Amino acid sequence: AFNVAAPAAPLDSVASARLVPAKKSVWAGEVFGLNYELSASRRANPQISPTFDWNATPLVAEDWSKPEVTESVTGGERRVNVIFRTRAIAKAPNTVKLEAASHLISIQTGTIGFGIISQPRMEQVSVTSDQPVIEVRPLPAAAPAGFGGAVGQFKLVSKVVPEKAAVGEPVTWTLELSGTGNWPDLEGLPARLLSNDFQVVQPKAKRTPAEGRLFDLTLTEDVVLVPSKTGNYTLGPVNFVYFDPQAGAYKTLTAPRTTLTITAPAAPQFTAPSQAAPDRKSTRLNS
Numbered sequence: 001a002f003n004v005a006a007p008a009a010p011l012d013s014v015a016s017a018r019l020v021p022a023k024k025s026v027w028a029g030e031v032f033g034l035n036y037e038l039s040a041s042r043r044a045n046p047q048i049s050p051t052f053d054w055n056a057t058p059l060v061a062e063d064w065s066k067p068e069v070t071e072s073v074t075g076g077e078r079r080v081n082v083i084f085r086t087r088a089i090a091k092a093p094n095t096v097k098l099e100a101a102s103h104l105i106s107i108q109t110g111t112i113g114f115g116i117i118s119q120p121r122m123e124q125v126s127v128t129s130d131q132p133v134i135e136v137r138p139l140p141a142a143a144p145a146g147f148g149g150a151v152g153q154f155k156l157v158s159k160v161v162p163e164k165a166a167v168g169e170p171v172t173w174t175l176e177l178s179g180t181g182n183w184p185d186l187e188g189l190p191a192r193l194l195s196n197d198f199q200v201v202q203p204k205a206k207r208t209p210a211e212g213r214l215f216d217l218t219l220t221e222d223v224v225l226v227p228s229k230t231g232n233y234t235l236g237p238v239n240f241v242y243f244d245p246q247a248g249a250y251k252t253l254t255a256p257r258t259t260l261t262i263t264a265p266a267a268p269q270f271t272a273p274s275q276a277a278p279d280r281k282s283t284r285l286n287s
Contacts, residue, residue, distance in 0.1 A: 014107055015040040017129040019098055025135040028093050029151030029182040030245040031215045034086050036064065036101055038127065042071065042078040045108040045120060052084075052103035058096060060184055061088035062214045087215055089151075089182050093138035101129040139243050144250050146190065150242035152181020152215070158238055158255030166265045171225045173235055175255065178218040181242070183209075189221050190240050195233055199226040227262040235260055 015038065022033035036054070040046035050067055065085040072079055090096055105127060108120040139151070157176045165171050175189050188205055201224040210216035227233075236257040244251050 011125060014044045015046060015105060015127045017101060017103055017127045019101060019129050019132050021132055021134055025137060026090060027137050027151060027245045028091060028139055029089055029185065031087050031089055031152060031180055034088050036084040036129065038082045038103055040080045040105065042080055046080055047106035048082055049104055052101050054101040055099040056088065059088040059090050062086050063212065090134065090136040091185065092136065094136050096134045096136055097131050098134065100131050103127045144241050144252065146239060146241040147250065150181055150186055151245055152179055152242065153244060154179035154181060154240065154242055154253060156240045156253040156255045158236055158258065160235055160258040160260060163258060164261045165227065166263050167227050167230060168265055171260060173223045173225060174220065175238060176218060176220045177240060180216050183215055183217045189219060190238055192223065192238060197227060197229045199228065230262050230264050233260045233262065
């Protein structure tokens with residue numbers, strides 16, 4: 001036997017979802033936070049999947065975080081609240097209407113059977129989020145010379161080891177750029193000027209992302225210099241131009257110059273022959 005089900009409550013009162021951008025207006029290339037929030041009535045005994053469907057286009061977004069589950073009371077009703085977090089960028093200036101997220105959950109719509117042998121009747125429903133709009137502003141015109149499209153907060157370090165070497169001895173000049181920004185759109189480090197007195201070995205730059213993070217990265221490039229002449233050489237300074245979305249302005253990082261001293265190669269060391277009388281002992285060879 002089956003119970004007669006009560007009139008079904010409107011789905012949006014049982015469960016609802018929304019996308020919540022941290023900002024409604026961002027710069028092109030700016031990293032911003034984005035949350036997906038699902039709320040469901042506890043009386044519906046909700047069974048919530050840890051995954052949902054969402055198309056990030058035209059944004060570039062990181063993977064969603066693991067769900068954070070809390071409970072609250074709203075209007076006398078206990079509700080289950082689930083939050084997923086990500087970060088994203090919009091590459092081009094535009095008015096962007098986000099795609100809706102779609103989440104399959106199971107809710108109790110009644111019971112089957114009577115008394116102690118009754119069990120909940122569960123129904124799978126699809127909860128669709130809203131579609132918030134984000135204004136993506138173009139970067140200010142008249143970007144400084146050397147600007148390559150970097151947007152974010154960055155740090156630049158230059159290191160030369162050793163700072164004194166002899167002709168023919170290798171010297172490593174390391175540039176390291178790190179920070180939070182639109183790394184998927186950045187090609188590499190700024191170019192470096194070098195004297196023709198060096199033979200240069202330049203391996204490919206190494207990208208080290210933070211685990212699970214698309215927009216936190218360290219880019220390291222080691223250039224090996226082999227000097228062919230003596231003298232004092234200046235390496236750098238190196239400038240990196242970027243747009244700081246927090247300040248709303250272009251900025252330039254400068255790694256200071258380093259003076260490299262190249263000396264003549266050390267003279268080969270010869271050991272004077274011994275004046276002692278020749279040793280007349282002979283060594284027997286095993287045959």
